[in-house]
Amino acid sequence: MNPNQIIPKTPNTTLSIPPPATIGIIGGGQLGRMLAIEAKKLGYYVRIFDPQRNAPAAQVADEAYIGHFDDLELIQKFAQGCHVITYEFENISTRPLCDLVEKGVRVSPSPDVLAIAQNREKEKNFLKSNGFPCADFLILNNVTELSIAANDFPFPACLKSSEFGYDGKGQVRLEKEFDAVEAWKKMGGKKGILERWIDFSAELSVICARWQDGRTVAFGAIENLHRNHILDTSISPGRFSPEIAQKAENLAIEIAHHLRVVGLLTVEMFLEPSGKLLVNELAPRPHNSGHFTFDACFCSQFEQHIRAICNLPPGSVEQFRPAVMVNLLGDFWHQEKSPNWIELLNEPCLKLHLYGKDQPRTGRKMGHFTILGYNLDHAIKKTNTARKILGLPSIT
Ligand SMILES: Nc1ncnc2c1ncn2[C@@H]1O[C@H](COP(=O)(O)OP(=O)(O)O)[C@@H](O)[C@H]1O
Ligand SMILES: [Mg+2]
Known part of the structure; x- marks a missing residue:
């Protein structure tokens, strides 16, 4: 047991908690x-x-x-x-x-922040009522409301469960003609959100950290590529104009201030072809898209979170080199046999992370790797060599 066991009667979040707490x-x-x-x-x-x-x-x-x-x-x-x-x-x-x-x-972050981020209905209402841009949506209490929505909601659309969704679970894409009962069942939740389908030109995320006194630091905008609604690849710096990247960063920081987050806040966004940003999801925690910060940044998202919740000074978000992160899903474990890690590690600028999970189910995040390059093209080229080893299609 740790000897430093002092619990204050009221949580004083301005006090610093240095190690070895x-x-x-x-x-x-x-x-x-x-x-x-x-x-x-x-x-x-x-x-x-x-x-x-x-x-x-x-x-x-x-x-x-x-x-x-x-x-x-x-x-x-x-x-x-x-x-x-x-x-x-x-x-x-x-x-x-x-x-x-x-x-x-x-x-930290406070349960109030969690209550908003864990429930799509609250999350969307928070965004809308505070004027943050997001996809048009409709809150649905039951399947009948979904049938009625079919009359005038724009399709295609995305039906999502209000709660417990992650990695695309509890989501159904709906075309104009659909069977409401079947869709509701597939979605699987008690309540749902019907969301306009966004033909985005890119998906991005900004991970920022906020301190109790209002200080914030943000990692630059990350470009995210999904497959089957699950994050496949993250690219940093994301391939956006400096204006878009700055706009995304400002938006994330503004949301963090509105929520008074202490710790990390990740803001997932869609970039529309017009250049407009729409907020997709909020996560008051480290995020899959920020795994590259572990190997590519002076202070990773994980350390930054610890620093913010313990009220230590912020660390530098400086990124040493352009980086690409690829998720390793259970899909690559054929008959429970691990992929050829040695072949993958032939690339000396590849960092392999395995999470110690024993059952490699389809879609389960088993690990990831991050590749650093002298420039982004170099990192992407090397990533595609590694992806080929895993039987994954190339990214462009
Ligand atoms: N309205 C939408 N339009 C287009 N694609 C969407 C939409 N909603 C979700 N997606 C796709 O599905 C992915 C996962 O959805 P998301 O709402 O982020 O849920 P979660 O990450 O919790 O599973 C998104 O990153 C995006 O690729
Ligand atoms: Mg998401």
């Missing part, structure tokens, strides 16, 4: 793992909460609490002795987090 991370996936690695590098003591004993983050943390996210008693125990609690994914109930805040535990 204890950081509690709810969620033990790859984001938690990379957060834990960076926290350990800084000398923190790391405690993970996850239902799975051998979760990716539990493998690298000092301690793991194994239990369900709705086990209030265990979450309380877990929080005892943590100087700050954060989370690595949105699909957890805000109730236990609110309880912790009431008891004086510091939780």
